[in-house]
Amino acid sequence: MTPPTERKLLTPEEYRQAQDSPEFTELRRRFRSFAVPMTVAFLAWYLLYVLLSTYAHDFMSTQVFGNINLGILLGLGQFVTTFLITQLYVRHAGKSTDPIADEMRQRLEAHEFAGPREGTTRG
Amino acid sequence: MADLIAADAGTIGEPAINISIFGVFVLITLVITFRASRNNKSAADFYAAGRNISGTQNGLAIAGDYLSAASFLGIAGAIAVYGYDGFLYSIGFLVAWLVALLLVAELLRNTARFTMADVLAFRMRQGPVRTAAALSTLVVSLFYLLAQMAGAGGLVTLLLGVTGEAAQAATVVVVGALMIFYVLVGGMRGTTYVQVIKASLLIIGALVMTVWVLAEYGFNLSSLIGGAIENGGQAVAEPGAQYGLTNVTKLDFISLGLALVLGTAGLPHVLMRFYTVPTAKDARKSVVVAIWLIGIFYIFSLVIGYGAGALVGREEILAAPGAVNAAAPLLAFELGGTALLGIISGVAFATILAVVAGLTITASASFAHDIYASVIKKGNAAPGTEVKVARIAAIVIGAISIGLGILALQAGLNIAFLVALAFAVAASANLPTILYTLFWKNFTTQGALWSIYGGLIACVTLIIFSPVVSGAPVNEATGKSTSLLQDVDFSWFPLNNPGLVSIPLSFFLGWLGTKLSKERPDVDKYAELEVRSLTGIGAEKAVQH
Numbered sequence: 001m002t003p004p005t006e007r008k009l010l011t012p013e014e015y016r017q018a019q020d021s022p023e024f025t026e027l028r029r030r031f032r033s034f035a036v037p038m039t040v041a042f043l044a045w046y047l048l049y050v051l052l053s054t055y056a057h058d059f060m061s062t063q064v065f066g067n068i069n070l071g072i073l074l075g076l077g078q079f080v081t082t083f084l085i086t087q088l089y090v091r092h093a094g095k096s097t098d099p100i101a102d103e104m105r106q107r108l109e110a111h112e113f114a115g116p117r118e119g120t121t122r123g
Numbered sequence: 124m125a126d127l128i129a130a131d132a133g134t135i136g137e138p139a140i141n142i143s144i145f146g147v148f149v150l151i152t153l154v155i156t157f158r159a160s161r162n163n164k165s166a167a168d169f170y171a172a173g174r175n176i177s178g179t180q181n182g183l184a185i186a187g188d189y190l191s192a193a194s195f196l197g198i199a200g201a202i203a204v205y206g207y208d209g210f211l212y213s214i215g216f217l218v219a220w221l222v223a224l225l226l227v228a229e230l231l232r233n234t235a236r237f238t239m240a241d242v243l244a245f246r247m248r249q250g251p252v253r254t255a256a257a258l259s260t261l262v263v264s265l266f267y268l269l270a271q272m273a274g275a276g277g278l279v280t281l282l283l284g285v286t287g288e289a290a291q292a293a294t295v296v297v298v299g300a301l302m303i304f305y306v307l308v309g310g311m312r313g314t315t316y317v318q319v320i321k322a323s324l325l326i327i328g329a330l331v332m333t334v335w336v337l338a339e340y341g342f343n344l345s346s347l348i349g350g351a352i353e354n355g356g357q358a359v360a361e362p363g364a365q366y367g368l369t370n371v372t373k374l375d376f377i378s379l380g381l382a383l384v385l386g387t388a389g390l391p392h393v394l395m396r397f398y399t400v401p402t403a404k405d406a407r408k409s410v411v412v413a414i415w416l417i418g419i420f421y422i423f424s425l426v427i428g429y430g431a432g433a434l435v436g437r438e439e440i441l442a443a444p445g446a447v448n449a450a451a452p453l454l455a456f457e458l459g460g461t462a463l464l465g466i467i468s469g470v471a472f473a474t475i476l477a478v479v480a481g482l483t484i485t486a487s488a489s490f491a492h493d494i495y496a497s498v499i500k501k502g503n504a505a506p507g508t509e510v511k512v513a514r515i516a517a518i519v520i521g522a523i524s525i526g527l528g529i530l531a532l533q534a535g536l537n538i539a540f541l542v543a544l545a546f547a548v549a550a551s552a553n554l555p556t557i558l559y560t561l562f563w564k565n566f567t568t569q570g571a572l573w574s575i576y577g578g579l580i581a582c583v584t585l586i587i588f589s590p591v592v593s594g595a596p597v598n599e600a601t602g603k604s605t606s607l608l609q610d611v612d613f614s615w616f617p618l619n620n621p622g623l624v625s626i627p628l629s630f631f632l633g634w635l636g637t638k639l640s641k642e643r644p645d646v647d648k649y650a651e652l653e654v655r656s657l658t659g660i661g662a663e664k665a666v667q668h
Contacts (some may be wrong), residue, residue, distance in 0.1 A: 009661055010651075010661065012651065015647065015651040015654050017654075018654045018658075019653055024654065026656075027657055035225045035226055038225060039222065042218060042221050044157070045438070046215075046218045047380070047381075049214070050211065050376070050377055050380035050381075051377070052624060053207070053362040053363075054363075054366070054367070054373045054376050055373065057361065057363050060361065060362050061360075064344075065314075065345065066346070066349070067345045067348040067349045068344060068345050071207055071360075072210075075210050075222065078214045079421070079422060082218055082220070082414065082418060083414070084222070085221055089224060089225060095247065097657075101657060101658045104654075104658045104660070105660045108658060121560060
């Protein structure tokens, strides 16, 4: 087990420098540009489904084929979108955020964010 | 079928077979637990399995933790009896995982060590936030434990022919004792292996039943639903059978939906699983594996639920001991007789045991790590004492849940519904603070405390004064009220699930507490948290043995 003191391997200045660096700004942007809109989207779609099930009984009971109605199809649709978003996220993370995160981690471990750097907004 | 139940005083199948299948599971898992116990010295070993679990294994273990008796017995039962409305449970339970995947799992793995409180303590004053987070962890775990224990008792009543109240209580005690044993001896590693085995058995068992049911209907979902409609009326295929009756029940349905989708990412025993893998990428992989397994399992449970409605029948399920929760075992008996029933109930029992062990280790870790080592001993606990305290806490928590489980069992509550309450508490007390901590630069200690305590108190108070605890109308089939307490009524909050009120309230209180806070947010700490959460620098490494 690592004692708490050993975990502080970087100084507060290094973290501040890293946080202000353009690559971290880009990493944060890429992370949030996927996670935030996608979260809003799947929550909205889920709540829409719950509201339809509650207040649009006749609409959800519309028979589509045999005994399968719209409610069951939209419910199964929630499964499909969940699987889809999961795989989209894996692809996004692998292509878009992992490379920056991995590179930054290596540079942080080598204390490359210790001094003032070009392109940072703060010295 | 009806004659069989009546003739045998409420038991179905052959108790001896049911017991022996369950016994085999216990035996195998005990051996594995003993083998896992050899490397259980440090706190990282005991709480986080040395962070050596692979992503795929952890995905299975998450599925094992998550697919509790509520998922297997409760959802299948709710679909069998109420049809479509039961389906919502499974959708909420599944979609919720996207919150965990997109916003929580990896960031938490990168920044915390053992418990949810770790990530809060990172930026804020340790003492107060750890105490608050540990308290909400204990409350959520107890609600969840209560549900599982009630499920175990109900199942045993049905399968082993144990009918007297004393005998049922004895069964709950046995389950509790076994779970304490798993946790004490196996720690997180042993518990993880139990989860993995159980998840595999459960998914295979559900697959067999699903294929079997579909085969009866020529692999045509439409005819299966047709069969359920024949037995339970057109209403089972449409929304509203359970929640569509009045405006209040409609609101209750929305409240439930909200609690389900926001609860998962705040469940402490789920969060704790993210610390058992070596890196954030493994945490991601484990959630992806878990989402696929859980999603596929819920599709199975749709078929099993409608299958039980069609082949066993609504009236028969409600009349059986264990009521709604008995649908899946009754269907297994209808399909494959004593043998399949024995296997399915062995699996269901194993499910309860494994989930209960996972909850107990989470609650005891939170007490030992957050309250004992960090708050009482201020981080200076002697080496080894933290794990010792965790073991003692596991025994105490086990004992409390045995007591509460006996109470819940005798009230005969639907376990999926009880679990939904645990989700409401998790979504109200935990999730807002976790999200604010990770994403809001100006969040302060006061905001965290207002959000946790506000959400927790609001949620528990509303539950106490809801029809769950007192004042629900008497069920004609059983002659009992569905409330926890019979013959009294002090309820004034109309909804069974408090999420609709308590979740927004907690988000609001977190914001208000921060805005009114005199303390300035620690910008250095936030820089460290943000950089660590996204890059993984300084994350806890796996233990080398």
